[in-house]
Amino acid sequence: xxxxxxxxxxxxxxxxxxxxxxxxxxxxxxxxxxxxxxxxxxxxxxxxxxxxxxxxxxxxxxxxxxxxxxxxxxxxxxxxxxxxxxxxxxxxxxxxxxxxxxxxxxxxxxxxxxxxxxxxxxxxxxxxxxxxxxxxxxxxxxxxxxxxxxxxxxxxxxxxxxxxxxxxxxxxxxxxxxxxxxxxxxxxxxxxxxxxxxxxxxxxxxxxxxxxxxxxxxxxxxxxxxxxxxxxxxxxxxxxxxxxxxxxxxxxxxxxxxxxxxxxxxxxxxxxxxxxxxxxxxxxxxxxxxxxxxxxxxxxxxxxxxxxxxxxxxxxxxxxxxxxxxxxxxxxxxxxxxxxxxxxxxxxxxx
Amino acid sequence: xxxxxxxxxxxxxxxxxxxxxxxxxxxxxxxxxxxxxxxxxxxxxxxxxxxxxxxxxxxxxxxxxxxxxxxxxxxxxxxxxxxxxxxxxxxxxxxxxxxxxxxxxxxxxxxxxxxxxxxxxxxxxxxxxxxxxxxxxxxxxxxxxxxxxxxxxxxxxxxxxxxxxxxxxxxxxxxxxxxxxxxxxxxxxxxxxxxxxxxxxxxxxxxxxxxxxxxxxxxxxxxxxxxxxxxxxxxxxxxxxxxxxxxxxxxxxxxxxxxxxxxxxxxxxxxxxxxxxxxxxxxxxxxxxxxxxxxxxxxxxxxxxxxxxxxxxxxxxxxxxxxxxxxxxxxxxxxxxxxxxxxxxxxxxxxxxxxxxxxxxxxxxxxxx
Numbered sequence: 181x182x183x184x185x186x187x188x189x190x191x192x193x194x195x196x197x198x199x200x201x202x203x204x205x206x207x208x209x210x211x212x213x214x215x216x217x218x219x220x221x222x223x224x225x226x227x228x229x230x231x232x233x234x235x236x237x238x239x240x241x242x243x244x245x246x247x248x249x250x251x252x253x254x255x256x257x258x259x260x261x262x263x264x265x266x267x268x269x270x271x272x273x274x275x276x277x278x279x280x281x282x283x284x285x286x287x288x289x290x291x292x293x294x295x296x297x298x299x300x301x302x303x304x305x306x307x308x309x310x311x312x313x314x315x316x317x318x319x320x321x322x323x324x325x326x327x328x329x330x331x332x333x334x335x336x337x338x339x340x341x342x343x344x345x346x347x348x349x350x351x352x353x354x355x356x357x358x359x360x361x362x363x364x365x366x367x368x369x370x371x372x373x374x375x376x377x378x379x380x381x382x383x384x385x386x387x388x389x390x391x392x393x394x395x396x397x398x399x400x401x402x403x404x405x406x407x408x409x410x411x412x413x414x415x416x417x418x419x420x421x422x423x424x425x426x427x428x429x430x431x432x433x434x435x436x437x438x439x440x441x442x443x444x445x446x447x448x449x450x451x452x453x454x455x456x457x458x459x460x461x462x463x464x465x466x467x468x469x470x471x472x473x474x475x476x477x478x479x480x481x482x483x484x485x486x487x488x489x490x491x492x493x494x495x496x497x498x499x500x501x502x503x504x505x506x507x508x509x510x511x512x513x514x515x516x517x518x519x520x521x522x523x524x525x526x527x528x529x530x531x
Numbered sequence: 532x533x534x535x536x537x538x539x540x541x542x543x544x545x546x547x548x549x550x551x552x553x554x555x556x557x558x559x560x561x562x563x564x565x566x567x568x569x570x571x572x573x574x575x576x577x578x579x580x581x582x583x584x585x586x587x588x589x590x591x592x593x594x595x596x597x598x599x600x601x602x603x604x605x606x607x608x609x610x611x612x613x614x615x616x617x618x619x620x621x622x623x624x625x626x627x628x629x630x631x632x633x634x635x636x637x638x639x640x641x642x643x644x645x646x647x648x649x650x651x652x653x654x655x656x657x658x659x660x661x662x663x664x665x666x667x668x669x670x671x672x673x674x675x676x677x678x679x680x681x682x683x684x685x686x687x688x689x690x691x692x693x694x695x696x697x698x699x700x701x702x703x704x705x706x707x708x709x710x711x712x713x714x715x716x717x718x719x720x721x722x723x724x725x726x727x728x729x730x731x732x733x734x735x736x737x738x739x740x741x742x743x744x745x746x747x748x749x750x751x752x753x754x755x756x757x758x759x760x761x762x763x764x765x766x767x768x769x770x771x772x773x774x775x776x777x778x779x780x781x782x783x784x785x786x787x788x789x790x791x792x793x794x795x796x797x798x799x800x801x802x803x804x805x806x807x808x809x810x811x812x813x814x815x816x817x818x819x820x821x822x823x824x825x826x827x828x829x830x831x832x833x834x835x836x837x838x839x840x841x842x843x844x845x846x847x848x849x850x851x852x853x854x855x856x857x858x859x860x861x862x863x864x865x866x867x868x869x870x871x872x873x874x875x876x877x878x879x880x881x882x883x884x885x886x887x888x889x890x891x892x893x894x895x896x897x898x899x900x
Contacts, residue, residue, distance in 0.1 A: 449765045
């Protein structure tokens with residue numbers, strides 16, 4: 181997989197937030213080894229767009245999201261937001277940018293302080309930034325609570341434990357939009373929710389985007405969810421980008437074998453489709469401490485050749501806004517070959 | 532597997548009758564807030580070699596139901612009613628000590644979280660041989676050989692080496708394979724899989740589900756697959772039961788359920804799932820509101836508050852399961868989807884909505900989401 185390259189990047193003057201050659205590494209104890217969480221990833225977002233980041237756990241999608249808002253600073257590469265190089269900023273200068281870049285987390289209950297009232301949680305951003313007086317802050321809190329579908333009169337004085345998971349996620353969204361951010365990074369915002377509530381929150385995010393003119397980076401492992409909200413999808417694997425494209429064309433005609441494998445693995449609610457006819461991707465994601473040489477996906481790829489081990493594929497343009505980092509991409513209509521019918525992983529799996 | 536003991540078991544197994552018959556099972560918990568009706572009158576039966584999918588959202592009672600059958604419930608503050616027959620013998624009233632005879636050799640269970648279900652300070656090998664030695668009374672070396680064979684059969688590479696490893700040395704998918712090996716060790720006739728893939732990635736989920744299906748066919752086990760994901764059971768279960776607020780609201784063969792769904796909740800659940808075949812930015816048909824509180828008396832249909840078909844009758848009377856046109860199809864609804872009554876009820880509600888929508892603010896009240 182993935183590979184490096186910037187063919188999919190759009191001109192700098194068009195993008196609101198862009199990361200170039202992002203590298204995030206973590207040391208493994210005192211062993212001198214490193215976890216290569218994100219390796220040379222470039223992504224960009226245009227104002228008003230939703231970019232979806234998908235991949236299995238451990239693919240570096242959350243780390244990429246956090247590196248964008250400098251939590252922590254990436255090991256390498258640069259992040260430009262609205263003409264400002266965030267990677268060069270520190271302390272107060274970086275703090276000044278924060279209200280414009282907000283984040284929504286996966287677990288709605290644990291991401292809210294249980295001892296605070298909802299009005300304190302939601303209004304904290306305004307208080308910290310000394311925006312308006314008490315009355316106007318109160319009015320703003322009521323406005324955003326109302327916008328996320330909670331009755332301000334009831335919700336204001338309650339604490340997080342008095343709400344369900346879906347309602348807590350609504351509070352998180354209210355907290356994120358209150359400082360009038362430009363970009364919100366949503367890190368698996370619906371993974372912890374039930375399907376019926378998930379649909380409510382996804383609809384709400386679309387409404388919020390329109391109402392507050394937001395730009396979203398939507399991180400999730402569920403391809404159907406990502407497709408539903410995104411204008412552009414970035415598929416990641418083991419810290420690299422595999423494929424970039426508009427969801428409608430990319431999911432109809434995946435070019436990267438990994439994208440095709442992910443799509444084939446999704447359980448489809450239709451009993452006439454027998455799942456065993458769609459062979460799952462064999463094996464599991466290898467350890468990011470010692471990622472495979474060349475294309476990082478080659479150990480699980482049914483199309484892998486010698487070239488894939490020797491040389492890392494570079495992202496290239498397939499036309500129609502679709503970009504792929506693969507030496508042997510799937511031709512239109514080509515099915516993913518079965519991986520010898522065996523689901524026994526070839527590589528030794530590590531945690 | 533211990534061949535001898537399996538042969539013995541097959542010899543005395545009654546060949547006819549359902550493997551499991553559950554009749555009006557109720558499981559209530561006494562809490563400070565009142566009695567929680569977690570499972571409130573559930574009946575179903577399962578044949579050998581068949582898979583029953585139980586689908587529902589969190590809090591619908593699906594896990595409590597499977598734990599009720601297994602006898603894995605807390606001893607305190609529990610109220611149980613109803614009959615559970617396993618191969619014709621009543622197990623609902625057995626105490627844990629008597630229930631132990633059934634665990635492992637007759638029925639076993641795979642839990643949702645493979646990270647916490649394995650003992651972190653015990654080697655994989657010992658965790659498998661423990662149940663073999665306990666239930667089947669085999670010697671150490673035989674148990675060890677069986678464990679190696681089991682690990683190989685669930686797709687774990689280098690099974691011999693894995694025996695002396697600890698759970699933290701394995702990935703999530705591998706740990707779930709070990710859980711499956713342990714559950715299958717004593718050759719159960721009935722396997723409960725309680726959200727077996729929820730904690731796993733989609734690619735690994737597909738591998739684990741394929742493995743479960745292959746093992747079930749090979750061993751001719753009955754399997755109960757509990758999940759919140761209709762997609763997981765669609766291609767893999769013979770029958771599907773949809774649960775809501777502690778009851779089965781619709782039950783049918785997988786094909787019938789998807790083609791002739793009658794209960795508005797089943798329909799709403801299907802519609803709220805984002806589908807890959809839909810274009811991006813398709814507005815999702817979310818179910819308004821949230822599941823009801825299971826404490827206290829129920830009045831009327833528990834889905835009525837969120838149901839687009841609901842009529843005054845639904846808020847007063849409690850619908851019971853009635854037979855549908857197809858054999859084995861049952862649903863509990865007065866105004867079923869796709870019937871003239873249902874269409875009429877839906878149209879009536881929509882008319883009422885159209886006339887009031889201009890007058891009222893569209894703000895959603897809390898209680899939603």
